Amino acid sequence: MTRPPLPPFDTSSAESKVRMAENAWNSRNPDVVTAAYTETSQWRNRSEILSGHSEIHAFLTRKWASEHQYRLIKEPWATAGNRIAVRFAYESCDLAGNWTRSYGNENWEFAADGRMARRIASINDLTITPEQRLFFWPQGPRPEDHPSLSDLGL
Numbered sequence: 001m002t003r004p005p006l007p008p009f010d011t012s013s014a015e016s017k018v019r020m021a022e023n024a025w026n027s028r029n030p031d032v033v034t035a036a037y038t039e040t041s042q043w044r045n046r047s048e049i050l051s052g053h054s055e056i057h058a059f060l061t062r063k064w065a066s067e068h069q070y071r072l073i074k075e076p077w078a079t080a081g082n083r084i085a086v087r088f089a090y091e092s093c094d095l096a097g098n099w100t101r102s103y104g105n106e107n108w109e110f111a112a113d114g115r116m117a118r119r120i121a122s123i124n125d126l127t128i129t130p131e132q133r134l135f136f137w138p139q140g141p142r143p144e145d146h147p148s149l150s151d152l153g154l
Contacts, residue, residue, distance in 0.1 A: 014084045075148060086108060
């Protein structure tokens with residue numbers, strides 16, 4: 001099984017790969033997201049080190065149990081060969097009703113089959129008020145006409 005587009009990436013195929021990843025994450029479905037990674041995929045997410053499908057799936061399940069109204073926007077930053085650098089921001093609400101916008105960068109490395117073999121994420125959180133939210137669309141993929149991070153000045 002392959003997950004096109006496949007490396008090596010050019011600007012267009014990297015943009016497509018990033019949008020596909022964004023759409024998968026906005027599904028908030030650990031089964032959908034986990035399938036995009038190799039069985040032995042290595043992750044660093046903030047201070048957590050993860051390895052393989054079971055750890056990734058458990059992490060995503062925990063994440064979305066506590067991050068409600070999750071909405072994510074990703075943008076490619078650079079690409080070379082089988083690697084893509086991405087910047088992103090997402091907004092979510094915790095169980096107490098507190099809103100956060102999280103900003104970060106990811107470095108992705110892909111296997112030949114198009115699945116991600118390595119993901120290194122650095123993330124910072126900013127507490128926001130409901131009035132400061134910028135990401136509004138129904139749960140699921142971001143609509144094509146919704147502003148990008150660059151359009152929003154983020």
